[in-house]
Amino acid sequence: MSLDISEITPYNFAVVEPKWQKFWIDNHSFKTQNRQNKKYYVLEMFMYPSGKVHIGHVRNYTIGDIVARYKRACGFDVLHPVGWDAFGLPAENAALKQKSHPKDWTYKNIETMKKQIRALGFSYDWEREFATCDEEYYGFQQKIFLALYKKGLVYRKKSEVNWDPVDNCVLANEQVIDGRGWRSGALVEKKMLSQWFFRITDYADELLNELDNLKGWPENVKTMQRNWIGKSEGCSINFSCDNGDQITVFSTRPETLYGATFLAISPDHPLAKKIAVSNKAVRDFISELKKGSVSQQMLDKQEKQGIDTGLTVKHPFLDKRLPVYIANFVLMDYGTGAIFATPAHDERDYDFAVKYNLPIISVIKSENSEVPYFGDGILFNSEFLDGLSVVEARKRVIEEIDKRDLGKKEIFFKLRDWGVSRQRYWGCPIPMVYCPKCGTVPLKEEDLPLRLPDDVNFSGTGNPLDQHPHWKHIKCPICGGDATRETDTLDTFVDSSWYFLRFCVGKESKDLLDKSNVNQWMTVDQYIGGVEHAILHLLYARFFTKALADCSLVNVREPFTNLFTQGMVCSVTFKNEQGEWLFPSEVRKNEKGEFIEIATGKKVIVGRLEKMSKSKKNVVDPDVIVKTYGADALRLFVVSDTPADRDFPWSDEGLDGSWRFINRVWRLFVYLKDKGICALATRDIELSSLSEEMQNLYKGFHKTIKDVTVSFESQSMNKAIAYIRESINCIYAVLDKAEDNVSLFSVVVRDLIKLLAPIAPHICEEAWSMFGFSNLVSENEWPKFCEKYIVVSTINLPIQINGKLRGTIDVAPNAPEDEVIQKALEVNNVKKVIGDKPIRKKIFIKGKIINFVV
C-alpha cells in the first residue's frame, strides 16, 4: 500500500527535541575533544543573567552553534563553551527592589536561563560553564590584578570622574552617552575621587596598529576603534606669557602658525584658575560655564564663548603679541588644554574670531581666497615657509620649532586610561589595603580569593562594602598594624576581558590560565556578538590580552582572529494617538486594511521596524515560540532569509514558514523511510546505471553540497538554507521514482541530513536514528562533493545582440565558438532581430555567452 505524503503525522518536536537534548547532555556529546592539532574555538559573547533569554540571544547563539556543529563535522576539535557575565548593577537594583540578595538573584536567573538555553539544543561543553561571580573566577582575577600591579600597569590617582547620581556610581567615559549614564539615563555629574586605573594608553599605538592585521574583523568595527583611540600627530609649542608663565599648546597644523591671532585655553587650565583668583570677571565666567552641567555644555556646544584674560604671549617667530582667551571649546583633557588659534584655517577658531572681533590672517593660498579654508595649498605670509606646500611646511616648521627649543614633535591620543573602580557591592573586590604606615599595599597572594561578604545591607545609597561593620578592617600585610581594605570593586568589563582565556582550561586545573591549555586553543577562531560591543568590550579584551602577555601569563597578543557582528532582531511597533506603545495583540486590521486599536477602534500609528524591546512592546518570548513551533523551527527562522550580520525583521508568517519547512523535511524523511530508503546508504552510486533524470538529481545534489559548504564557510546561513530548500524541492519533484532508485535516494538523504544538522539538529538526529544509523549525526563527517559531477553536460547559453538578450541555446559547456555561432544564428528570434544587418563583431566567452554586434 502506498503512503500518502499528506497523511504523514506532523513532526512531534515536543517529544523529539527534549529527548535529544537530554541525550546530548547525559552523554557529554559535545565535551571538548583534545585529539589533534586541528582545533577551532568558537565563542559567542557570554550572557548577562538578567532573568530571561531574549530573541537576540537566540539569534546570536544559533549562529555560533551552527558554526560549532559545522566545524565539528569538518573534523575539527571544537571548543564551544558557555558562561555568564554575572556581576553588575542590575543584581543590586533587584536587591533593593525585591529584597533579594544579589547572589541569590543572579544564580537563580542563571538556572532559569540555562533551562531556556538548553531547550534550544546548543552544542555547548557544559562542563566548562562558569559565572564571573564564582569565587574561583573572581579570585583568580584578583591574582591577575596583582600581576598587572606589579608590572606597573595599574595605578591609583585622584581624578575627576563621571558620577551617576541615580546609580551612585562612577562611570567610565565610554559609559557616558550624551552626558547621561548608559544604564540609568541620569545626567552625569563631575566629582573628584581616588580611582584605580589600568594603563591602556601604554598600548594605544599597538591597539591601533594591530587593527590593520585583523583581517577577519568587520571594517566598521575597526574604524570605530581607530576613531576611539584617536591618534593625532603634531607638535607642542611653548609661548611665553607676559605674567612670566609659559603656555604650551598642541597643534596638528603648526604650519599655520603665522596665521595665529590669539591663544585660547581651557576654563580648567591651571592658568585660567590662577587668573580667576584675582580677576572677578574671569572667575564669574568660569563659574557660569560650570553651572551648566556636562550635558548643558553639550547642548550649547555650537555656541562659542570666551573671555579675554588681558594677558598676551609673544609669537615665537614674529615680533608681535597675541591675546590669551579662555574659551569653552578648548578641552582640558585633550592635548595640553591650550591652543593657538588660526581663524583663517580652522572653523572653530573662525567662529570664535568672528564673534569676538579678532583678526583673521590667511597663510594658505586657496582658489577663491575664501575663509575659513581647510584645503591644501601654498603657504604665504609666512616668511621661511612661503612657497611650500602644507605638508612640506608642516615638516619644516616642526624642525624649526625643535631647533629653537620652542617645542617638539608630539603625538596625542583621545584614548584615556581605563578607570576600573566602582563604588558597588556586586563586583570583584580589589585586593588592595590602605595602611596608615605602609601606604597602599597589595594583599598577599595566599590571602586570595578575597571574598565578598554575604551579610550586607542594601540601603540604596553608597557602597554596602564600605558600610559593612567589619569587612574592611584588616591587619596590614606588611607591618601587621590596623589597616583598611579598598572597598571599591572592579568594573564588570574587567570580568569580560579574559573569560575567553578561562574557557581554554578544563575545570580540573587550579591554574585558570594554565598555559599549555590556553596556548592550545587561543586565539578565538570565531567570536560572535553584537556590534554594540565594538568599542568597549572588544578594546578592553584586546588590551587585557596584551597586558597579560607582557606579564608572561599568555602567549598571544590578540584574542579574536575573526569577529562576526550579528544584526538585531527587529519588529514593527504600534502606538496609539496618545503615543503609548501597544502590543501586537492589542491591534488588528480593519476591513480597509488599516491597523486599529481593538479596545478603542481608533487608528494606530505603525512605526518602522525597531529592535525588540519590552518598553516598545514588540518582543516575542523564545519560550513561547519553542513550545509552539519547536527549537529547530526557531533556530532555522532566525538565520533564514536575512544575512546574519544584518538586522532581522521578525514576522509571525516567516516563522510559520520555517515550521512548514521543518515539517516538509519530516514528511520527506518518513516517506522515504517507508520506501525502504537509507538501509543501503553507504553504497556507491554507479552513475551510468541511472536514468538521465536521476543522474541530474545526483549531480544537482553535488552542487547543493558545494553551495551549502561555501555558504557555511562565509557565515551565509541564509544562502545555505536557500540551497537546502532548493534541493528538497528537486527531491520532491521526483519522489515517485524513489522506490526504483533506492541506493541513490539513500545516499542523497543521508547527506541531506548532514547538511541540515547544524541548523536543525534535533530533527536531523531523529531522522539519522530513524534511518538506522547507530551513531550521532554530529559524529559524522561533512559530505564531500565531486567537481566532476557538478560539471553538467549541457548548459542554457544566452545569446545577446548588441548586449541585449535575444534567445538561448542548449549546448555543451565547452562547445566551441563555431558550433555556438552556427546554432545561435539558427534561432528564429535571432534571425529576425539581425535581419540583413551585417554582423560587425562576435564576442564569445566559452560556456558563458555569445554576443553579436550588428
Next chain:
RNA sequence: GCCCGUGUGGCGGAAUGGUAGACGCUACAGACUUAAAAUCUGUUGUCCUUUCGGGCGUGGGGGUUCGAGUCCCUCCACGGGCACCA
C-alpha cells in the same frame, strides 16, 4: 560637521563584469475535501501583445565596456559611529 555602511518586486533577500529577481514571505489559482484547515502543484517586477515576442526596469544623472546591480565620477535618500579632539 567628519568617518563608515546601505539603496534590487508588495516584503526579506539571490546574482566570480555575462540569461536580474535564486530561496522564502505575502497574494492568487488548481488538485484533494461535503467543507475548511493541512498538504501537493502552479502563477506572482511592470507595461504592450491573442500567440511569438517586445518596451521599461537594480535610488537619480553621467562615464568605461560588445555587455554594468556589479567598475569609475557625481548627486540624493536612509542607517550607524564619532562629535568643539586643536
